[in-house]
Amino acid sequence: MKELIQGNEAAVRGAINAGCNFFAGYPITPSSxxxxxxxxxxxxxxxxxxxxxxxxxxxxxxxxxxxxxxKAMTATSGPGFSLMQESIGYASLGxxxxxxFNVMRAGPxxxxxxxxxxxxxxxxxxxxxxxxxxxxxxxxDVRDMYFLTFDAFMLAEKYSIPVIxxxxxxxxxxxxxxxxxxxxxGLNNSKTDKPxxxxxxxxxxxxxxxxxxxxxxxxxxxxxxxxxxxxxxIESNKEDILRYKAEYCQxxxxxxxxxxxxxxxxxxxxxxxxxxxxxxxxxxxxxxxPFPEEALKQMxxxxxxxxxxxxxMGQIFREVQRVAGGICDVELVSSVRGTxxxxxxxxxxxxx
Amino acid sequence: xxxxxAEYIRExxxxxxxxxxxxxxxxxxxxxxxxxxxGMNRNSTVIVSGIGCSGRITQYxxxxxxxxxxxxxxxxxxGIKMANxxxxxVVFMGDGDALAIGGNHFIxxxxxxxxxxxxxxxxSIYGMTGGQVAPTTPSTRRTKTTPYGNPEAPFDICKLAIxxxxxxxxRFTTYHARWLEKAITEGLLHKGFSxxxxxxxxxxxxxxxxxxxxxxxxxxxxxxxxxxxxNLEPDSIGVFKRxxxxxxxxxxxxxxxxxx
Numbered sequence: 146m147k148e149l150i151q152g153n154e155a156a157v158r159g160a161i162n163a164g165c166n167f168f169a170g171y172p173i174t175p176s177s178x179x180x181x182x183x184x185x186x187x188x189x190x191x192x193x194x195x196x197x198x199x200x201x202x203x204x205x206x207x208x209x210x211x212x213x214x215x216k217a218m219t220a221t222s223g224p225g226f227s228l229m230q231e232s233i234g235y236a237s238l239g240x241x242x243x244x245x246f247n248v249m250r251a252g253p254x255x256x257x258x259x260x261x262x263x264x265x266x267x268x269x270x271x272x273x274x275x276x277x278x279x280x281x282x283x284x285x286d287v288r289d290m291y292f293l294t295f296d297a298f299m300l301a302e303k304y305s306i307p308v309i310x311x312x313x314x315x316x317x318x319x320x321x322x323x324x325x326x327x328x329x330x331g332l333n334n335s336k337t338d339k340p341x342x343x344x345x346x347x348x349x350x351x352x353x354x355x356x357x358x359x360x361x362x363x364x365x366x367x368x369x370x371x372x373x374x375x376x377x378x379i380e381s382n383k384e385d386i387l388r389y390k391a392e393y394c395q396x397x398x399x400x401x402x403x404x405x406x407x408x409x410x411x412x413x414x415x416x417x418x419x420x421x422x423x424x425x426x427x428x429x430x431x432x433x434x435p436f437p438e439e440a441l442k443q444m445x446x447x448x449x450x451x452x453x454x455x456x457x458m459g460q461i462f463r464e465v466q467r468v469a470g471g472i473c474d475v476e477l478v479s480s481v482r483g484t485x486x487x488x489x490x491x492x493x494x495x496x497x
Numbered sequence: 498x499x500x501x502x503a504e505y506i507r508e509x510x511x512x513x514x515x516x517x518x519x520x521x522x523x524x525x526x527x528x529x530x531x532x533x534x535x536g537m538n539r540n541s542t543v544i545v546s547g548i549g550c551s552g553r554i555t556q557y558x559x560x561x562x563x564x565x566x567x568x569x570x571x572x573x574x575x576g577i578k579m580a581n582x583x584x585x586x587v588v589f590m591g592d593g594d595a596l597a598i599g600g601n602h603f604i605x606x607x608x609x610x611x612x613x614x615x616x617x618x619x620x621s622i623y624g625m626t627g628g629q630v631a632p633t634t635p636s637t638r639r640t641k642t643t644p645y646g647n648p649e650a651p652f653d654i655c656k657l658a659i660x661x662x663x664x665x666x667x668r669f670t671t672y673h674a675r676w677l678e679k680a681i682t683e684g685l686l687h688k689g690f691s692x693x694x695x696x697x698x699x700x701x702x703x704x705x706x707x708x709x710x711x712x713x714x715x716x717x718x719x720x721x722x723x724x725x726x727x728n729l730e731p732d733s734i735g736v737f738k739r740x741x742x743x744x745x746x747x748x749x750x751x752x753x754x755x756x757x
Contacts, residue, residue, distance in 0.1 A: 209576025345540025
């Protein structure tokens, strides 16, 4: 049965059904509804909600909870996401599974708190210092908010890594009629089988570079081994981690490479362009990092142009240029207006 | 090494990083003796620390240990305690760690009265980074970043803890190691947010010989009677607060109607 549900509410449901049992957060527009939902729902399923004193405390508490076996999450928006960066690096190095939700709003700085953007894409991947890895997922509608949040917990657990769900104000606040499993259905209550803190195993966790026993080291060999192992963990499991969808692509000459809310405008544009006899196709990246470069490269071989609509100055555009530049034309449709990119803008970009 | 210490120390991680004459070892010893006599279950105890000289304590203690980021030890510990309230959680911090970069978490952990034992090693300076002024450095004192004297006033850790809502608060020095040990034992067994300030010295950056530091502690600090908050001075030592108030995790589970 279809129900009218908000994107942020769908994220709460996806998290709880994935087994999330700890949430720590700090109020911020436009992500607050996730905290509201968690505060109300978690206790009903045996979980814990804590409102912390700031975003640094929120991510730190979530990591602490995850260390003792909780399926932990925090949610925020741009300014709060900036504050969380140091601890995201800590969780990546320490292999702590934690889900971080960023409902992107217009920046930089305080920006326009109630307006959407996609300005935090590169920050999501590279915002913390040093060489580290994270997985970044990008929902494009309310249905995605449920399923990608669910997947985020699965991937975090499986690869012992922070997973960032990069949503935006449009999707977070949008209400759609969708069919979703009810809260609590198929609740994943499985406990982690990985050794953790609090089991009396005398384990040490640290943000220092550590050796095979988890103890601090400055040994160049061990440092390199550790960092390369963390990167390889993602690189060698890309097939399992990558999520993307190609539509109208068999005969496409012009391809829209999209993620997040512009996907919907691009889909509408593709349908209209096809009515006019223009062979347009659509590639929706749901995993932004690792970037689905092999699949995109294959597409680039068969199309003439790739158009990248983004609500920023061009961030994933550079990834697309890196992968497809020299194979076909790569163009950016950039919007920094704090408003959605309309299908008409995209149609104009194609027709010139 | 004495048997009680050897049992609780990760010997393979020795030698430690602390300078000769550092007070941190005295606090570590006091903690081990305190824990040993507290009767607490080591397998359900988690030790958390921040960054700095004191942060290395978790590296040497053979428990489940978490060496966190600078200033965030209490925030990590809050997540650990709330996710599994059955764990005993002890948090070691330095004075800069707890009161400058982590000051916000310190006052809020105290306000919540969450059942953590915070041991603050106060050497009145940033030691590991080379001797800069700390939020506990006395006024007019010269440090690397106050070459003309410290223009600021210091925090009194115990006064701040009490004002913020901590329900067990004590201060002793490394000279008064036995009293310090007893205060840590009491802090461990106290239900609620406990703060034990351990006044230590940094011979490296103060230029004062370790023995002279201990001698100064002996001559300067005076034990005050219980509940003397109003006349608590920087040189007062003692247990300044013992109070029973609703504890955060207990309160949370009571309010949501769940027994954990």
